[in-house]
Amino acid sequence: MDLELTGKTVLITGASQGIGEGLARSFGDEGCDLHLVARSKDRLDAIKAEIVDAHKVDVTVHAMDLAAPGAVDRLMEAVGDIDILVNNAGVIPSGNLWDIDERKWRDGWELKVLGYINLTRAVYPRMKARGGGVIINNIGNGGEVFDPDYVAGTTGNASLMAFTRAMGGHSLNDNIRVVGVNPGPVDTDRIYNMLKKRAKDWLGDEARYKELQERYPLKRPAHLHEITDLIVFLASYRSGYTSGTIFTVDGGIASRRSVI
Template sequence: MDLQLTGRRALITGGSRGIGLGIARSLAAEGVNLVLIARDDTRLSHVASEICSEFNVDVRTHSADLYENHAADDIASKHADVDILVNNANTPSGGSLESVSDEQWMHNWSLKPFGYIRMMRAFVPILRARGGGVIANMIGAIGQLPSNKAIYSAASCSALTTITEGLAHDLSNMSIRVLGFNSWVVNTEKNVHAFRERAATSLGDAARWPELHSNLPFKRAAEPSEIGDLLTFCVSPRAAYLSGQVISLDGGYVASSLPTIAKGALAHE
């Protein structure tokens, strides 16, 4: 299937590793030119070189700290040829209502959701001037299964779900689609390192880390490439009527974890 993406330009925040890199590779495989945003300039250069060599697309990099208020406007001023904006930059943070200070809340929120908000505000005029485009927000399934153990992350993801859904109608008048994506456990480099450490402690062998996923659907976590492939189709012209949706790629974990009548006291014998 030709996704009709060849020659488009996508900008990906947090694009040098993890889910962002998986998205970058999937888009590049379809001929999409890239702008990768992250804080580590050395890492960015290495990833850009690899993608250019493998997929023969143009890859620009931009080192930026999206915690900073001015970063989004600075990025937009230098990359006005973007057709697809992927908001992905995130630093997961746990902590309960009682343990997270005001300063921590404000610092965390300055990246997610406010980093996403600032990027959308900066790039909507660009997309409108180019005749339309797509905004894809990587949100997170924790917003659907909130817990006081990670109350900040749950609240920020819930806020981004509302923003994504709320923008869709008005932005459709500018030929801009807006989508959200919820993942659960993903085999990013950082997560696999953590799984290996946990397996070494709890199972006595770091190599047994996949066994820690036995409670997940299909007894495994998602791969960054699977998220990238789904997003690539959704932002393509082949899905041109898809907007205002927050799509879950969690193997059915959230749906099967939510309480229902069928699982409760009123369940039929």
């Protein structure tokens, strides 16, 4: 299936690892030019070298902390016009209301929740002026499963779901699509770190994390491509009537009303 993405310009935040890195490689496979944002310049440079070696695309790296004052404005000046934005940066810490003090809560929301909002605010008018574009928010199924042991994350993700629906419900008036994706557990370092923390808290031994993994659908987290392939498809013209909605990819976990 030709997604007709060749030559499109994609901005991906949080692109140095996990889903962001997978998206960089997937959009590169489709012939897209890339702007990759993360704090780790060394890691971004390594990813860039591999993509450029494999494909005839332009890749520009932007090593920065998007939560820093003025960072979004500096990024917009450096990037210029883009066709697709994937908001992906930020990890909100897990823990209950007393584990996550105000400083940790604010820090987690600064990059992910406010980061997605601020970058959308900056990119949207530029896309509108050019005639359209796509904004995809990688959120997380914690926004659908209200977990007291992930209270800052479930609250933040639910906020981003509401933001995505609010923006995407009317954005096609400007030929812009705003869509959200809610991954559940994904085969990245982050999920195993979370499982080890839960195993320590619940079972008294982080080494028993595989016992918790057994509870997942198919007894595994999602393969990375099961998330990135969907996001790439949603960014393409073949999903041109999709806006203001959230796609959950968690093997049915949200329907069980349980994170694990």
